[in-house]
Amino acid sequence: MSESSKRLQDVDACVDEVIRRVGKQITLGLPLGLGKPVRFVNAVYERAKQDPEIRLYIVTALSLLAPKGSSSLEKRFMGPFADRLYGQIPELAYARDVTRNRLPDNVTVSEFFFKAGSFLNNRSQQRHYVCSNYTHAVRDLMGQGVNVVAQMVSPGDNVDVPGKVSLSCNPDLTLDLIPRLRELEAGGTPVALVAELNTNLPFMGHHAEIEESRFDLVLDQPSTDYPLFSAPQMAISPEDHLIGFYASCLLKDGGTLQVGIGSLGAALVHSTIIRHQHNQAWRAVFDHLRVSDEFPVVQEIGGYGRFDEGLYGCSEMMVDGFLYLMEAGILSRAVYHHAGLQELINRGEINTTPSLAMLDTLREAGLIDSPLRARDVNWLVSWGIFSARVEFKGGRLTVSEQSVDGDLDNPETRQAIETVMLGEHLKGGITMHGGFYVGPENFYQSLREMPKAQRERICMTSVNFINQLYDHPFGDQKLKVAQRSHGRFINSAMMYTLNGAAVSDGLDDGRVVSGVGGQYNFVAMAHELPGARSILTMRATRNSKGKTLSNIVFNYAHCTIPRHLRDIVVTEYGIADLRGQSDEQVYLRLIRIADSRFQPELLKQAQKAGKVDPSFRLPASWCNNTPQAVRSALAAAGDGDRFPPFPFGRDFTDEELALGKALKGLKAATATRRGKLSTLWQAVRASDEEGRYQHLLERMGLQNPRGLREKLDQRLVIHGLQQLETPPDTGNSET
Known part of the structure; x- marks a missing residue:
């Protein structure tokens, strides 16, 4: 650690030191979701409650709390369940007081992303909500005047990396915040960076592994380490399963996948595994639904075979589903942190097994010279193309006692390279880039117990590397384009208007349901990235106050994704390919995948607005969009329940x-x-x-x-x- 760093074992002493450094005007930035350092945050909050001179402003997102229930029956139901899952986890005191509207006058909490629906009726949180794209969060945090950043980290001592800690579940913003805060400090503004060690947090390497000395204070109190907050598995309804099935049709072997949390994401993962491991059953549903005929976009951009080339995951959130895809052999397409190398792999000019032919191709592409020089040899060794035993001495390639010149046209050199110098396979391949994670307890356990070689194929990193194509310290646009071939960015929406706008985060009265998060970023990137598509999944209907309502609506007084970014929409009734289509086709394709109870009225509204030919009539093939049809489609998979409500286990008895x-x-x-x-x-x-x-x-x-x-x-x-x-x-x- 640096001279200014301190390792403390008492949380109150840690709070004292923060106040000594920055004073009593504290703007505290906390990670989204899991990475909040609960012991430190609770101690700071308690100090503010006791000392009215402290002005505490907490800026964060997704403050996780155990469910309590509202009615007496819900409380009776949730009580034992919450005790079982969360009984040993200290509660975020400020978050509970927010839900009860009991924050003291000297404390304010702003979030840029809520747990969906949690604060619809909380006026304080609605007023203090900060609307920000995920990629702008660091900028906006700095704009709010953040002077303290605190995060739970994994200690490096457990994995033989002394002096290192892992940002693990939340490198997403912290990697970019730390240098910004140090710049602020250099300009004379006092700051404090606090790390709270927790041995239960999986140690993730690569970009998430940083020097402990980058923090000012390190809270090391192992006797009070607590379990990680888990998100229980959600039941997947038949409608969700069919949405996931249609989305799985749009995945291209050898492509890139982004997916979010929730039952729709889990349904996609499950159908993708069925497509790969039980393709005959998957094809039975595909044929029953006449997907190729009804939705030709699948033939153009998707597929219906196994994933022999594999998929690469690039997602702001690494959900547990990515591990299931990894276990199933689907999340297996490795990408490499070198644009030229990646482009050659994409074109099939080289594979991952080193050979003389690979060296010739690298030479033709200008990535190495002949005769080989020291920098060429070091580069080849770093990627595993040459064995680690190969050295460059006196202008010659040497392995043990053998030495040859570096001329790739020399038969003797080629023989020596092929015999003793080639590596076994390319090194440094990443199959998953993620910005943050949160999930069920077995997900965390899998990450903790994962063999090192497998865990090294996962790189937790900055959200600004993942969510956009702009150059970033971890990779430029050329590299990102090369890695993200056939990108499929899959997110969920609440409603969709007939003119092509998505409603994902708020209501028409201005209340915020959740937040924009990274959805806009991925939709925009899909339009910029060659071969990529944005896919918004959505249930066709919802229940409200005893009534069934359509989620495809004529218009709505709020949108998250504007109509000019319309692309692909999926409901349980099919796929609407909207990119580049005329307004009439957009309206009709959305009506095509609406619930049949609402199709006539939607068509009537569209025709009244002059958007659809008045003579158009609903085809008979469109008019079977019913819940019964959903169940019939899933049953086509044959014997056994291929689409169960909990395919990945459950926490409920x-x-x-x-x-x-x-x-x-x-x-x-x-x-x-x-x-x-x-x-x-x-x-x-x-x-x-x-x-x-x-x-x-x-x-x-x-x-x-x-x-x-x-x-x-x-x-x-x-x-x-x-x-x-x-x-x-x-x-x-x-x-």
């Missing part, structure tokens, strides 16, 4: 799954005043005389209810469970 479905049904049934009265009337008459639901009532703590509230809750649970056995056919059920 069997009892919790049953109770969760019952509570979900109750919530839907009571969305309206009439539905609430009807449900209560039916619930008070419900009973469990045979004791069929006793074990489930015990899980809810309602086996022996006391008082009117608990008795009513018990009856509601019984009624909800009974409804599961004979669910009404609403045409819009979910798993």
